[in-house]
Amino acid sequence: MLISGEKESVTLQTLSLAELRQKIRVNAYTGSTSGLAPGYLQANLVMLPADWANDFLLFCQKNPVACPLIGVTEPGSPFLAEIGADIDISRDVPEYHVFYNGQFETSVSDLSEHWRDDLVIFVLGCSFSFEEALIQSGLTVRNIEQGRNVSMYDTQIACQPAGRFSGNMVVSMRPFTPKDAIRAIQITSRYPKAHGAPVHFGDPTAIGIRDINTPNYGEAVDIFDGEVPVFWACGVTPQNVIRQSKPPICITHAPGKMLITDLLNNALSVL
C-alpha cells in the first residue's frame, strides 16, 4: 500500500490521463494512485454477484457517508459510460483485492481469472477528491506530506444494516490544528460524494480506536503537538462489511489504488 516513489510519481504525473490509464491497463503501473491525474475523480470499487447487488445497493443508500454511490454497472459489464467512455473497470485499476466467502484470497492486477458474468460493480466516491481541495486551500495533508498511505481504522460506529450486509464503519484520519480542522470541515462538507464532513475528531477511543499509532489499514502518520486527529468515513468500510457478510465472491480495489475516472473532482462539489 506504499505510494510510489517520488521519482516514479513525477514521471507518471507528466502522462496524460489516457496514457496513465493505458499504463495501468497493461500492468506497467501497479502502485498507489494518490496524487496522480490531479483534478480527476478517483473511486473506490465493490464488485458483487447480481443476487447480492440489491442488498449492497440498499446498504449504500442507508450509509451514504461511508458509501457515496457514484454509479452501478449492468451485471457482467465492466463499463459505465457516465464515468468515462474508455474505462474498463476490470482492467483499469492498479491492483484488485479478491475475497471468497468473506476471506481475502489474493491481490491481482488483472481480473481475467476472477471475472464472472454476473458481477455488478459499485463505483463509490473517495477521499482523494477532498484531499486535493484541502491542499488547494492551503492546508497540509499529513499523509501526502509524509509520502504515506492514509491511516485507516476499524471503529465501533455501526453502519445501518441492509439485507445481508452489516458491520462497522472504517475511518481515515488526518491530523490538523483546531483552526485548520475547522477549515477542513468546511471544505469537505462541499464533497458529499467524497465522504463529506468528518464523522469525529479528537479522542480516538470515543469511536472504538484503541491505538491511534497502529492503524488497521494504511500507515501511521505523525500527529504533532497542538493537533487533533480528524476522522472521515472511509471507502474501505465495504471491505470490513464483506468480511462479516461473506458473499461467495467480492472484488474491491486495493486500498490506495483507485479507479481514476474521467469525472472532475470539482464537478462533485456542492455549494
Place this chain on the structure above:
Amino acid sequence: MLISGEKESVTLQTLSLAELRQKIRVNAYTGSTSGLAPGYLQANLVMLPADWANDFLLFCQKNPVACPLIGVTEPGSPFLAEIGADIDISRDVPEYHVFYNGQFETSVSDLSEHWRDDLVIFVLGCSFSFEEALIQSGLTVRNIEQGRNVSMYDTQIACQPAGRFSGNMVVSMRPFTPKDAIRAIQITSRYPKAHGAPVHFGDPTAIGIRDINTPNYGEAVDIFDGEVPVFWACGVTPQNVIRQSKPPICITHAPGKMLITDLLNNALSVL
C-alpha cells in the same frame, strides 16, 4: 447579566416585536434579549465620537469575524433605516454600558444623559442569530438550556490593529460532542455576519484561556464528559479593545442585552 426568569420570558415572548420594543424603550424591560423576538436579528453596538469612527470602521474591516458590520449611522443620528424604520438605537436597548477614556463608567437604560451629537453607531452581528439556527437543527445550546448568559473569555488571539484600535479577541464558548461540533461548524459557517465558523475548539490554553470554568464575561456552563468547548469570536471584542484604546467616550450594549432589529436572521445566512 442574568437572563430573565422563565416566567417573564414566556410573557415577553407573547409580545409582538413592536410591543417588545416599546416595553424596552420605556425601560419596562431591562433584561437579557436571549430567546426574545425569535427569527429577528439581534445586534452588538459600539458608539464612538465621529473623529474615532474611521479608525473603528477600519478595525471592523480588518477583523470581520469578531466585528461583522451590519450598518453605521450618520454622526449624531440614532436611526438607521436599513435595520428598521421605527428603531431609535439610543433608546431601544435594555441596558447600555458607558465608558469614558476606556474605563467603564456606568450602566444605563436610557442614553439621554450621555448622548452626544457627534456619536456614530456601529451595528454589529451577534451570535444569537446562529444560536437560533443551531437549535432549529436539533442541537442543544448549553447556555440557553441552562438559562445562563453565554460564557465569554479574553484570549491571546491578537486582532489586526487599525488606527488607534488594537487588542485581543474575546470569544464565546459553547460545549458540544465532536459530532455536534462538526454540525455546528457547518451551520455557523452560513452566518458570516454573526461571527461565522468557530475560531477554535478543544484546549482552552492554546488561545490563552487559563480557566474554562471562570469566564471573563457572562456565566460558566457545564461541560459534560465527551464534550469539547467550541469557541466563536464574540461581539464583546470591541469592549476589550476600547479599554486599551481609551476613546474619550464609548457606549456599547450590555453583554447579552442586544438591539433587536427588524431584519430576519435568515436574511443574513449564506449558502
